[in-house]
Amino acid sequence: MMTTPVGRVTQGQFSFLPDLDDAEIVLQIEYGLARGYAWSIEYTDDPHPRNTYWEMYGLPMFDLRDAAGVLMELNACRATFPGHYVRLMAFDSTRGVESIAMSLIVNRPADEPGFGLLRQEAEGRTLRYTVRGYAAERPEGQRY
Amino acid sequence: MNHALYAIPGMTPALREPVPAPAPAPPAGARTVGQMLERCQVEPVLDELDRDLVGLAMLKQRVRDIAALLVIDALRLEFGLPSRSPSLHMCFTGNPGTGKTTVALRMVQILHRLGRSRKGHLVCVTRDDLVGQYIGHTAPKTREVLKKAMGGVLFIDEAYYLYRPENERDYGQEAIEILLQVMENQREDVVVILAGYRPRMDVFFQSNPGMHSRIAHHLEFPDYGHDELLRIGDAMLREMDYAFDDQARVAFADYLALRLARPNFANARSVRNALDRARLRQATRLFSERDRPLTREDLTTLVAADIRGSRLFTTAQAA
Numbered sequence: 001m002m003t004t005p006v007g008r009v010t011q012g013q014f015s016f017l018p019d020l021d022d023a024e025i026v027l028q029i030e031y032g033l034a035r036g037y038a039w040s041i042e043y044t045d046d047p048h049p050r051n052t053y054w055e056m057y058g059l060p061m062f063d064l065r066d067a068a069g070v071l072m073e074l075n076a077c078r079a080t081f082p083g084h085y086v087r088l089m090a091f092d093s094t095r096g097v098e099s100i101a102m103s104l105i106v107n108r109p110a111d112e113p114g115f116g117l118l119r120q121e122a123e124g125r126t127l128r129y130t131v132r133g134y135a136a137e138r139p140e141g142q143r144y
Numbered sequence: 145m146n147h148a149l150y151a152i153p154g155m156t157p158a159l160r161e162p163v164p165a166p167a168p169a170p171p172a173g174a175r176t177v178g179q180m181l182e183r184c185q186v187e188p189v190l191d192e193l194d195r196d197l198v199g200l201a202m203l204k205q206r207v208r209d210i211a212a213l214l215v216i217d218a219l220r221l222e223f224g225l226p227s228r229s230p231s232l233h234m235c236f237t238g239n240p241g242t243g244k245t246t247v248a249l250r251m252v253q254i255l256h257r258l259g260r261s262r263k264g265h266l267v268c269v270t271r272d273d274l275v276g277q278y279i280g281h282t283a284p285k286t287r288e289v290l291k292k293a294m295g296g297v298l299f300i301d302e303a304y305y306l307y308r309p310e311n312e313r314d315y316g317q318e319a320i321e322i323l324l325q326v327m328e329n330q331r332e333d334v335v336v337i338l339a340g341y342r343p344r345m346d347v348f349f350q351s352n353p354g355m356h357s358r359i360a361h362h363l364e365f366p367d368y369g370h371d372e373l374l375r376i377g378d379a380m381l382r383e384m385d386y387a388f389d390d391q392a393r394v395a396f397a398d399y400l401a402l403r404l405a406r407p408n409f410a411n412a413r414s415v416r417n418a419l420d421r422a423r424l425r426q427a428t429r430l431f432s433e434r435d436r437p438l439t440r441e442d443l444t445t446l447v448a449a450d451i452r453g454s455r456l457f458t459t460a461q462a463a
Contacts, residue, residue, distance in 0.1 A: 058284065059284075059288075061288075061291055063292050064291055064292055064294070065263040065265050065292070065294070065295050065296060066262055066263050066294040066295020066296065066333065067294075067295075068262075068294035068295055068330065068333035068334070069290070069291030069292065069293075069294035069295075069333075070291070072287075072290075072291060072294070072326075072330065072333075073287075073291065
């Protein structure tokens with residue numbers, strides 16, 4: 001459960017691939033900007049698959065024309081949270097869509113212990129399952 | 145980074161090493177300045193600048209110099225010679241209405257054509273857009289503006305307002321520091337143009353020597369002379385599909401002579417306002433003749449009466 005061939009958290013785009021370098025990230029950002037998306041940066045140290053809402057790093061960046069602006073903000077976020085998961089998200093504001101169109105992890109901790117599956121025995125032979133990150137046992141801020 | 149926990153048969157090992165960057169292209173293509181100019185299509189913009197803007201000879205020469213440097217840099221790059229991207233931050237000083245914003249717009253096009261500005265857009269801001277209202281408000285605001293300007297040109301109008309010496313706790317200083325940092329570290333990404341009136345900009349630079357030394361090009365916009373203003377008026381009318389008749393042109397020359405002597409003369413902007421008022425009077429004149437069929441000429445011609453109707457003439461006679 002939760003274990004992938006790459007042995008690390010796989011969420012969003014390109015997460016089975018080796019980490020994108022900055023030039024490749026810039027290409028992705030440019031693609032999003034060309035489609036009219038607004039990029040935003042989020043970070044967390046609790047990458048549970050059901051943890052949809054990560055912390056926002058600054059406000060979403062509307063009206064940008066060039067990837068350099070997003071990259072500047074991303075580097076500031078990496079410097080602030082070097083051991084956290086950081087993801088870039090592109091918001092598509094087209095009427096009727098109005099949701100996140102792209103999402104990619106651009107920074108991750110050096111060591112990712114992964115997730116454990118907890119089984120709870122319930123009435124009869126019922127089993128209830130829950131997923132718990134090993135790192136999440138420690139308090140916030142000391143997880144990675 | 146974690147290693148794979150198991151292998152899938154037939155799986156190719158993930159590529160961990162970054163792909164080596166391709167070697168710089170051999171010097172193919174443009175060899176001469178002419179070819180490079182043709183390729184980047186910058187000459188039409190330069191010619192347009194020469195044609196559309198009246199006067200400003202020194203300034204046009206300076207813009208051409210900058211363009212020449214960029215073209216030569218591009219040629220150097222073709223030969224694989226190192227070319228440190230030059231600092232292109234500029235400062236436009238001049239009185240109101242001398243064409244600072246107009247030249248900034250053209251500058252953006254030139255930089256874009258020469259590949260020095262990736263997106264070629266102009267972000268015009270003033271103090272209000274950069275400086276916040278309370279502690280901790282300025283930095284995000286300034287950074288947001290800078291992010292929007294990345295890949296283009298940031299034009300800070302009336303830049304001297306950023307620094308208010310009379311209030312030592314003014315947040316403007318914070319905005320200046322962030323600007324300086326980005327101007328230095330990301331000079332490939334953004335070109336900053338400061339604009340303002342000469343005496344006030346001098347005070348601004350005296351109190352911010354770091355800003356002065358980081359700006360490579362200080363461009364001075366001189367005031368226009370009487371004849372230049374007349375030509376500007378003609379050009380503006382042509383743009384709006386109007387024209388003076390002969391007497392109106394004389395009247396407008398008289399008007400300019402009177403207006404130049406008055407305070408608060410804002411060069412081309414005053415000319416534009418004067419022409420707008422003349423159009424108002426022309427409209428009123430035509431409006432009063434209800435039954436006359438109007439020709440195309442009537443609608444496009446400003447006559448002497450439209451100019452002479454200005455209050456300036458009546459006050460001049462009274463004086």
